Amino acid sequence: MAVDTLETRELRYFVAVAEELHFGRAAERLGMAQPPLSRAIQQLERRIGVSLLERNRRGVSLTDAGDVLLHEGRAALDATAAAARRTRRAGGADSSGGPRNRLVLAVKAAASHELLQKLLDAYAAEPDAAEIEVLPSGMCEQAELLRDGRADVALMHTPFNSLAGFDSEELMTEGRIAILPAGHPLAAHKTLSMADVGDIPGLPIARWPSHGTYPPGQGPEIHDQTQLAQLIALGRTVAVFPDSARAWLWAEHAAVPLADASPIVTHIAWPAHSRSLALAGLIRTATQL
């Protein structure tokens, strides 16, 4: 093999070891025995002429070069997986009928309902519309879905998602609101500031494991939006949401605009090198909404 070419298999092996920092566990994860994995990593280090792992007594740690290869290798593996997935999607469906174009659109579950609905309706009305598969995703994994090819295009929301590495178009900007119990004194205000909501006596901000706002504070722990809505209705917590959250407010809720919260901008984003006509049509539709 050419000395300057990394095989996908080698990258998979190295990333597994670098993530586990343990040859045995990495081998198990890869479904193979430990000795061939050790040997493969040694060969890899010899081939690229750089030592990647520090074999200390009792464990393994990454060298600087190893850290670089971990990050770059993940990106390369994502790109390879994306090539396989998108190719399969482009051709595999052909057997089930015409030149079926299908686009996978990743959206943050339960966000941008109205916008998404308008987009899907408008696009479906286009003459040569492709089939759109909506892929609900967790909070911040849209980028990952785009990178590894499970999705072709995504709705992303700054400042929560980073648009780094993708092409994107801005679709919508909205402010944020504080959602309070309907009877709360602050609910009478015309606007509030972030500082106000962060420090309401008796109303600690809820902690939502997958939402960053977890470690600090002593607020109640929640796991989905319904729990949160209920806790607010019971007068136990406050929450900050985008304007569009007004759509699902309860009678027991009150919404007050936040004057100093950074606005939430919704973008449609896609891999920079995409050349699909169906995608171009969807983007055109989206920007003309």
Added chain:
Amino acid sequence: MAVDTLETRELRYFVAVAEELHFGRAAERLGMAQPPLSRAIQQLERRIGVSLLERNRRGVSLTDAGDVLLHEGRAALDATAAAARRTRRAGGADSSGGPRNRLVLAVKAAASHELLQKLLDAYAAEPDAAEIEVLPSGMCEQAELLRDGRADVALMHTPFNSLAGFDSEELMTEGRIAILPAGHPLAAHKTLSMADVGDIPGLPIARWPSHGTYPPGQGPEIHDQTQLAQLIALGRTVAVFPDSARAWLWAEHAAVPLADASPIVTHIAWPAHSRSLALAGLIRTATQL
């Protein structure tokens, strides 16, 4: 091998065939015989379950899926090559002394002299400055250099370069000037329009093979900037350049601002997933110029 994993070797093979559209030539380019290449492509098609090539009588053409794999595969191969190169750069230099950080900066040859000089000087004065290797590149290949890891960061110029897929920061905006023979009547004008320079009797725009402006027109053919400068001095042609080209004008040249030309914006751009401290320092220096 897992059925859903593409090996680098398979991608290399397929991309070669897809580019040549000829098994024999592709095999020659890959330094191998034709039969194993045919077999490898067949196995690839079976593995991903999609037909990639249309074997017509007298030649080969790409299916839709094949076209997708050609583009996605190129990106994946670039990412893989980048992983190898950057890893080698991160670790290979360690043997020749301390924790030597080296950054490769791609710049369009002979552009942005002053800006580049200021940037290098300012960065060198930083306390923990890494070594910067300046990689002169052709007109539009900075993106390619960043993608395949030959460079870590680049100076790019919109609208010539596309920033798609990279992170970037704006550094400088400049207008454009028409460079005329000193004695020419139009040289007396305060400003000109693009239409003016495109159609000057007796002064056809020069044709520069690597600059897009090649096919049409009957202007003289040139191959580098010095030839162009000389032809202008001789009163044979006109050229449009960014403001900063004033730095190298001859006495026989006259520069007139163009009122309606889109401005040229210089950016510093880097791969979106970069995490290098040295790169962060360079970017910080650049944005504070």
Added chain:
DNA sequence: CCCTGTCATACCCGGTAGGTATCACTGGGG
């Protein structure tokens, strides 16, 4: 009709990826 150029098939060989058994080393506990 043969000849040429194309990709596919048939068959063989060597390298190497992967498995099993074992070693070398270190640190902790009885």
Added chain:
DNA sequence: CCCCAGTGATACCTACCGGGTATGACAGGG
């Protein structure tokens, strides 16, 4: 103090498969 548990490395073998050569099938053109 020594033994044991747990780590990664080494030794050795096997089987698969990637690659080579020779040849076939098929279509077009002179």
